Amino acid sequence: EVQLVESGGGLVQPGRSLRLSCAGSGFKFDDYAMHWVRQVPGKGLEWISGINWNSVSRVYVDSVKGRFIISRDNAKNSLYLQMSNLTSEDTALYYCAKDSSGGVAASGTLDSWGQGTLVTVSS
Amino acid sequence: SYVLTQPPSVSVAPGETARIICGGDNIGRRIVHWYQQTPGQAPVLVISYDTDRPSGIPERFSGSNSGNTATLTISRVEAGDEADYYCQVWESDTDLRVFGGGTKLTVL
Numbered sequence: 001e002v003q004l005v006e007s008g009g010g011l012v013q014p015g016r017s018l019r020l021s022c023a024g025s026g027f028k029f030d031d032y033a034m035h036w037v038r039q040v041p042g043k044g045l046e047w048i049s050g051i052n053w054n055s056v057s058r059v060y061v062d063s064v065k066g067r068f069i070i071s072r073d074n075a076k077n078s079l080y081l082q083m084s085n086l087t088s089e090d091t092a093l094y095y096c097a098k099d100s101s102g103g104v105a106a107s108g109t110l111d112s113w114g115q116g117t118l119v120t121v122s123s
Numbered sequence: 124s125y126v127l128t129q130p131p132s133v134s135v136a137p138g139e140t141a142r143i144i145c146g147g148d149n150i151g152r153r154i155v156h157w158y159q160q161t162p163g164q165a166p167v168l169v170i171s172y173d174t175d176r177p178s179g180i181p182e183r184f185s186g187s188n189s190g191n192t193a194t195l196t197i198s199r200v201e202a203g204d205e206a207d208y209y210c211q212v213w214e215s216d217t218d219l220r221v222f223g224g225g226t227k228l229t230v231l
Contacts (some may be wrong), residue, residue, distance in 0.1 A: 047220035108214040113165040
C-alpha cells in the first residue's frame, strides 16, 4: 500500500523559512515524479511544484518560484519543500502527491496523496 | 496560464445522476483527471485520463471529455458521494499542473 507522510509544518513568522518533508513507502520511490499541492482551509487545491524521478526536472507555479525549492532523496524515499521568505498567503495545508509517471513533462495523474501538513504564517 | 472553470456547487437527490463540468479552451485536446475530496480528507483520484476508473472506484463514476468541456458523471448518487470534486490537467507548454476551482456536490 502506498503511503505518503508529510511533516515539518507549523507556525512561522512572515519572512522566515520552513522545510517540509514527505516520506514515501509501499512503492518504488525513485520510479515516480512527486509533487506538492497546497490548500488554503476552505478553499480549492493549488498545485505548486513537481520534480521528476531523478531530480533533473523541477517545475514551480509562479507564486512560489524563486522562494520555494523542491528536492528529493531517493535513497531515503523522501521528498522535500524548502520554503523561504514566507508570507501570510502561504498559509495552507501542504500535501505531497505521487505521480503515476516518472516525469513532470507528462500528463500523469496524482494517484496517491498524503494527509498534509499545515503551515501557518503569522506574526 | 490555462484556466479550468467549474461550477461552485451541484445538488442532486439520492439515486439521481450528477454531472460536474469542467470548462477550458479546447480541453478536449488535453487529458483530464478528476479528484474527490471529502471533508477533512486528502483528495482521491476517481477518474484518470478522461475516462479511466482507478481500482476501487465504483462503476457509478465515469468521465468524458470533448470540445471545451470535460464532465464527471456520477450515477445513482449516494449520500457518501457528497464531496468536493476537482478537475486537473497538465499544461504542456510549462509542465505545470492546473486544478479547477472545485465543485461541491450536495446530496439532497
